Amino acid sequence: MIDLLITGATIVTVNPQREILEEAALAVDKGRIVALGAKQDVETRYPMAARRIEARGRIIFPGLINTHNHLFQTLLKGLGDDRVLSSWFAQMTAPSAVHLTEDDVHTAALLGCLEGIHSGTTTMFDYMYPHPRPFLTDAVVRAMQDLGIRGVVGRGMMDTGEEFGVPRGIQQDVKTIVADAQRLLETYHRPGGRMRIWLAPAALWSNSRGLLSAVRELASSYHTGISIHVSETPFDRASTEKLHGLGEMDLLEGLSSWDLTS
């Protein structure tokens, strides 16, 4: 007897032929899909199941992947949504983020991940950039582990950008950021498992050249990924040019040739 048999559903297979099967069935045993296909074929092969779901009119599809999220902002939904991005960040999100506690972040991440799970998301990328106090990224990891969702947590970072609206209270120095990113990578990063740690400089106008170089070095040595906001609005381009004296793409391209000790 298998654990679960779902019958009558429309199944979006995402196989190489991109087949969509109507009136199909799916058999699950010990947490794995053991058969999928025409209802009659699967039922003949697995006539006995501990649980059976009649799913006519419903759709089965592979888990969705959310590739960009700031789970702490689940607590700030709807605030400042009439503002352009730079004003929304400088006047609402960043000042609010200064007050975040571990409990806030854990609760926000639980809620945000639950919302994702309810809409079919099985992998969540979170971009945790404000660090007014230590261990806030750990709170996101903990929430994902509590729920069992597959997680990619970007250790966000900002070490400058006051003139563009980044409060001092959510900036950290390069040494602190690098040490914490290493700690997170060594504690939680499991490429074959459910949790990965990436590096996530918030934007080019909120990170110094020295920090961006350190990120590149760290990502190479841990074979992990980088996520960064680039060219979301004209403000990003103008601020990056003001801080670094270069356009965003030129700056990123030049990253590969920077002196890593500078």
Ligand SMILES: [Zn+2]
């Ligand atoms: Zn974002």
